[in-house]
Amino acid sequence: HAIAHVVKLAPSLKKGQVILVNLSGRGDKDVQQVAKLRGEKL
Structure with missing residues (x-):
């Protein structure tokens, strides 16, 4: 859904807008996965 909205929104932006x-x-x-990959305990 986010990508579809960006595609619709992008043409209305001014040059330099991000x-x-x-x-x-x-x-x-995601937080749990990153902690696991980094060997950190939450």
Whole structure:
């Protein structure tokens, strides 16, 4: 849904404006995965 919205929004932006899109689905799961990969305990 985010990508589709960006495609619609982008043509209306002025030169130099930036769109930032977060492709993360669920932050709660991402935090756990990153901690595991880094060997950190939460």
